[in-house]
Amino acid sequence: MRVIIVLSVVVVLGGGGVQGAPQGPVTEPIPIIRQEQQLNPDGSYSWSYETGNGIAAEEQGFLKNPGTEQEAQVAQGEYSYTAPDGQLIRVQYIADENGFQPLGDHLPTPPPIPPAIQRALEYLASLPPSDDASRRY
Numbered sequence: 001m002r003v004i005i006v007l008s009v010v011v012v013l014g015g016g017g018v019q020g021a022p023q024g025p026v027t028e029p030i031p032i033i034r035q036e037q038q039l040n041p042d043g044s045y046s047w048s049y050e051t052g053n054g055i056a057a058e059e060q061g062f063l064k065n066p067g068t069e070q071e072a073q074v075a076q077g078e079y080s081y082t083a084p085d086g087q088l089i090r091v092q093y094i095a096d097e098n099g100f101q102p103l104g105d106h107l108p109t110p111p112p113i114p115p116a117i118q119r120a121l122e123y124l125a126s127l128p129p130s131d132d133a134s135r136r137y
Contacts, residue, residue, distance in 0.1 A: 055081045064096065072097035 031052040039045045043066075048058035059077030064070075073096070080090040091104040113121070 053082075055079070070097075 057079035
């Protein structure tokens with residue numbers, strides 16, 4: 001009996017009913033200001049768009065060396081948006097047989113190779129290839 005009384009008091013003091021879980025703020029849909037796309041008979045393509053909140057992206061693609069052993073799909077483009085801290089983020093990229101290669105001022109870059117290591121790498125690259133299996137291990 002005590003449990004029921006306590007629960008009744010909590011419901012009355014808590015506002016008289018059970019509240020649903022908060023759903024977060026209601027957001028307005030972001031309009032697409034511009035959108036273009038083109039697909040060509042040779043398989044090349046391009047697309048671009050821009051949204052009402054400042055996001056923009058574009059890409060072009062084509063088949064490199066079609067019908068050969070070196071055939072590869074190539075896509076290159078860029079996208080930009082404003083980060084929460086107000087910084088404009090812009091990424092340019094190419095994706096091909098060498099993988100995805102992004103460029104952007106905000107992306108981290110490796111430190112330069114020390115001169116002594118660079119000289120050692122150049123020396124090793126200048127050595128003739130060896131077929132001696134004992135030297136590979």
